[in-house]
Amino acid sequence: MSNISTYDSVDFRLLIPEVIYLESEHFDCAEEIYLRSNNEDKQWENYLNSLACVAFKDWVEEKLSTHSLSIDLKITEDGYYLSVGKFNYFLIVVEHLLDEVVNISKNLINASTIKANSYVLVEVLEEEEEVVIKGFLNHDNLYDYCNQITLQSSNNDYYQVPLSIFDSEPNHLLLCHQFAEIVAFSTVELSAIEFSEIQTTTEKKEKKTFMSEIDEKIPKLSQWFKNMFDEGWLTIDKLTKVETNLAFNTIRKSVQGVRRGKLIDLEIQLGKNTVALLVNIVEVNENKFSILVQLHPTGKKKHLPHNLQLRMFAKGGKVLQEVQARIQDNYIQLKPFKGEAGKRFSIEVALGDVSVKENFEI
Numbered sequence: 001m002s003n004i005s006t007y008d009s010v011d012f013r014l015l016i017p018e019v020i021y022l023e024s025e026h027f028d029c030a031e032e033i034y035l036r037s038n039n040e041d042k043q044w045e046n047y048l049n050s051l052a053c054v055a056f057k058d059w060v061e062e063k064l065s066t067h068s069l070s071i072d073l074k075i076t077e078d079g080y081y082l083s084v085g086k087f088n089y090f091l092i093v094v095e096h097l098l099d100e101v102v103n104i105s106k107n108l109i110n111a112s113t114i115k116a117n118s119y120v121l122v123e124v125l126e127e128e129e130e131v132v133i134k135g136f137l138n139h140d141n142l143y144d145y146c147n148q149i150t151l152q153s154s155n156n157d158y159y160q161v162p163l164s165i166f167d168s169e170p171n172h173l174l175l176c177h178q179f180a181e182i183v184a185f186s187t188v189e190l191s192a193i194e195f196s197e198i199q200t201t202t203e204k205k206e207k208k209t210f211m212s213e214i215d216e217k218i219p220k221l222s223q224w225f226k227n228m229f230d231e232g233w234l235t236i237d238k239l240t241k242v243e244t245n246l247a248f249n250t251i252r253k254s255v256q257g258v259r260r261g262k263l264i265d266l267e268i269q270l271g272k273n274t275v276a277l278l279v280n281i282v283e284v285n286e287n288k289f290s291i292l293v294q295l296h297p298t299g300k301k302k303h304l305p306h307n308l309q310l311r312m313f314a315k316g317g318k319v320l321q322e323v324q325a326r327i328q329d330n331y332i333q334l335k336p337f338k339g340e341a342g343k344r345f346s347i348e349v350a351l352g353d354v355s356v357k358e359n360f361e362i
Contacts, residue, residue: 018133018170019316020055029054036075045093049080052093052122055131060084063174078108081116087176090116097123097134102166103158109146115139118176121166135166136173169342218359221281222289222341224258233260239276257282257290263298264349264356274298275308277349277358287341289362294333295325295349303328305351310334313346313357320345 030050034043053073061071064084074081074088082089092102102121119142123132137145146159167173219230239261259280266275278294295310297303304325312321312334321334339345339362348357 018059019314019318020059020131020133021316022051022055022129022131026051026054026058033073033075048095048124048126049091049093051126052091052124052131053080053082056089056091056120056122056133057082059133060089063170074114076112076114078105078112081114087118088114088116090114090119092119092121094121094123096125097121097132097163100164101160101162104142104146104161106146106157106159109143109159118173120173121163133170135163135168136170137161137166138176141165218344218361220361221279221291222362224260224281225283229260232262233279234262235259236261236278239263256280261296262358264295264358266349266351266354266356275304275349277347279347279360281362284338288338289341290336290338291362292333292336293347294331296331303330304332307351308332309348309350311348311350312337313348315344315346 030047030053033050033053034046057071057073060082070083070085072083074083078090079093080091082091090108092104094102104119116139118136118138120136121134123134125132142161145161145165219233220228223229236259257280259278261276261278263274264277276296276298278296280292280294282290282292284290293310293312295304295308306325306327308325310323310325310332311319314320321337323332323334325332341362343362344360345362346357346359348355350356
């Protein structure tokens with residue numbers, strides 16, 4: 001059995017950020033923007049801000065129907081704002097996010113002339129040509145946190161805000177934007193949890209419509225513990241009745257959590273035979289799970305096709321793990337990984353030029 005991985009078993013929350021891959025046009029646009037700043041002492045900082053702004057603008061345009069909304073860039077002494085309609089995003093830009101805290105200017109929180117609806121933490125990896133959306137905070141949450149807690153900082157001009165209080169789910173940020181014109185920002189806490197308490201029929205209808213656009217119809221693995229399974233995902237017993245293979249017997253023992261399998265058809269490359277994709281999920285603690293993904297032969301075959309590949313992708317498309325079948329491998333698997341409910345990833349089975357990809361949500 002072959003097991004080649006690019007990552008060890010680590011917290012899945014750190015493995016699937018919202019990644020925006022930079023293209024040549026991003027760099028060209030960023031250069032035009034940062035040249036608008038006359039501050040020669042902050043040229044590199046302004047350049048990173050510009051890259052973050054261009055990438056985030058593209059992300060917002062892709063995720064939201066912004067064709068009828070104006071999108072404007074506002075450059076201030078505190079940093080860069082992106083206004084989409086009446087909704088203001090302030091971009092907290094870092095080059096490499098290595099610490100567990102983020103420095104935020106006190107002037108930005110207490111004396112800024114522009115009120116940001118959301119503060120978005122963005123990591124710019126210029127050499128890797130990536131921009132990563134790490135999380136966000138709405139104005140009220142950040143303001144309350146900075147004023148209620150005494151924060152120690154090496155610089156009295158900055159608050160040190162821990163990463164743990166940022167919301168790392170980008171769909172929540174999109175929800176905030178979607179409801180900005182429905183609910184007055186000054187009277188309602190714009191968070192995904194609070195939105196569930198909005199009672200009017202119109203607001204419920206708007207939320208339902210928006211969530212249906214965001215959430216693809218993909219298997220939600222944490223729902224398996226509630227006996228809620230998507231079509232095609234079978235128990236091992238039912239799977240072996242469809243495709244008998246003795247290799248399955250090796251995985252029946254000591255099974256924890258919930259396990260399901262699905263037949264993957266790679267057509268001509270496999271001679272019209274299939275392989276079985278098996279997913280096992282174990283609840284580690286409340287809202288956190290451990291996941292194991294395996295690939296097995298089916299039918300009368302005892303070994304997987306040589307060079308058959310099993311890959312794991314982040315939601316942004318980056319390869320996180322990869323394993324390839326050697327000669328006479330009776331199964332292959334990815335290294336177990338952990339994640340919280342709601343996080344997404346993809347699994348791809350490929351042989352030659354033919355591939356099948358399955359999307360998942362924990």
